[in-house]
Structures are given as structure tokens and as C-alpha cells.
Amino acid sequence: MVEQGLIRAAQSGDRDALITLLREIEQHVYRTAYYILNNEQDAMDASQEALIRIYSKINSYEEKAQFKTWVQRIVTNICIDKFRRTKPSVSIDEHDMIFNDPQNVEAEVLTSYLAQDVREAIQQLPEHHRTVIVLRYLQDFSYNEIADSLDLPLNTVKSYLYRARQQLQGLLQEYQKGGVSG
Numbered sequence: 753m754v755e756q757g758l759i760r761a762a763q764s765g766d767r768d769a770l771i772t773l774l775r776e777i778e779q780h781v782y783r784t785a786y787y788i789l790n791n792e793q794d795a796m797d798a799s800q801e802a803l804i805r806i807y808s809k810i811n812s813y814e815e816k817a818q819f820k821t822w823v824q825r826i827v828t829n830i831c832i833d834k835f836r837r838t839k840p841s842v843s844i845d846e847h848d849m850i851f852n853d854p855q856n857v858e859a860e861v862l863t864s865y866l867a868q869d870v871r872e873a874i875q876q877l878p879e880h881h882r883t884v885i886v887l888r889y890l891q892d893f894s895y896n897e898i899a900d901s902l903d904l905p906l907n908t909v910k911s912y913l914y915r916a917r918q919q920l921q922g923l924l925q926e927y928q929k930g931g932v933s934g
Contacts, residue, residue: 759819762810770810774803780820780891781827787886788831790875798834802827817900824891824901828883873923881916888913 758776761769781802786795805826813822874882887893887901895913899906 756815756819759810759813759815763813770807773810774807777806777820777823778803781823784824784827784886784891785831787871787874787890788828788883789834790871794834798827798830802830805830818897821893821897821900824887824893824897825903828887828901832879832883869924870920873920876923877916877919881912881919884909884912885916885920 758769758773762773778799782795782799785798785802786792789795789798802823806823809826813819874885877885883902884898887898888895893901895906895909898904898913899909902909904912
């Protein structure tokens with residue numbers, strides 16, 4: 753994700769290196785925040801708060817942990833705090849309703865509905881299950897990286913993922929039966 757030389761330069765006070773570092777991670781931070789909070793504005797707020805925290809705490813990063821797990825721990829904790837303070841709401845994003853190719857409108861509509869249903873199903877998961885799903889499948893973290901990011905035992909991560917997948921399977925079983933009409 754990020755080279756160690758850039759991190760060391762940022763830690764030694766190189767402002768340009770720190771800005772470059774923050775730019776390299778901002779999309780990952782936002783994506784995690786969006787999938788945990790399921791709200792664009794909340795995700796932007798959480799991302800900004802996470803980037804500020806990373807900026808102010810870059811010197812506390814130690815190379816014992818991977819940089820991406822350190823960053824994800826920060827953004828995940830901010831999102832969990834934000835999620836606890838506010839009740840999540842489900843919204844349909846405008847970009848899901850834009851169709852570029854009239855020939856594929858039906859396929860795009862079905863894909864849009866499926867993506868929305870998956871997002872809604874993820875939002876119905878308990879907070880800890882939602883978080884591990886986001887880190888595993890949207891951020892492509894290994895089980896060990898998730899355990900490090902969330903400061904959980906590896907077997908707990910495996911258990912949470914197993915239960916989260918089971919819950920998602922139940923929530924999305926209409927699609928397993930061949931789709932939903934109308």
C-alpha cells in the first residue's frame with residue numbers, strides 16, 4: 753500500500769511526504785467509512801476525522817504493525833464511535849440510477865438493485881460483523897490483518913466472518929433462489 757520510506761519521512765517532519773501519504777490512503781479510508789456507515793456525508797466526516805487523526809498521530813505509528821492495519825484501526829474506531837452515536841439510515845445513491853448505455857438498462861437496474869440489497873443487508877449486520885465483512889471483502893484484508901486492525905484474536909475474526917456470511921446468506925436468500933421480481 754505505502755512504502756516505508758514515505759512513512760519515515762513523514763514521521764521525521766517532511767510535510768510533503770505526509771501530504772503524499774495522506775493522499776495515498778484517503779480513498780481506502782473513505783471506502784471503509786462508507787461501507788461501515790452507509791452514508792456519504794457521514795463517511796466523508798469520518799474520513800476527514802481519520803485523516804486528521806493519522807496526521808496528528810503519525811509519530812505514534814511503529815513498524816511492528818503494517819501501516820494499512822494501523823490506518824484501518826483508526827478509521828474503523830472512528831466509524832464505530834460515529835455509528836454508536838447515530839442510527840444508520842439506508843439511502844439509494846444517485847449514481848446507482850444513472851444509465852450510460854440504453855442497451856443495458858435492464859442489466860444495470862438489476863445490478864443496481866442487487867448492489868443496494870447487499871449494502872442494506874450489510875447494514876443489518878451487527879456492528880462487529882459488518883466491520884469484519886468490510887475489511888475482508890471490500891478492503892481485501894487477510895484474517896491476520898483484520899485481527900491486528902481490530903485488536904481481536906484470530907479465531908474471533910474467523911467466527912465473526914463465518915456468522916456474518918451466514919447472516920448475509922439468510923438476508924439475501926431471495927437472490928439465491930433466482931432473483932426477485934418487481
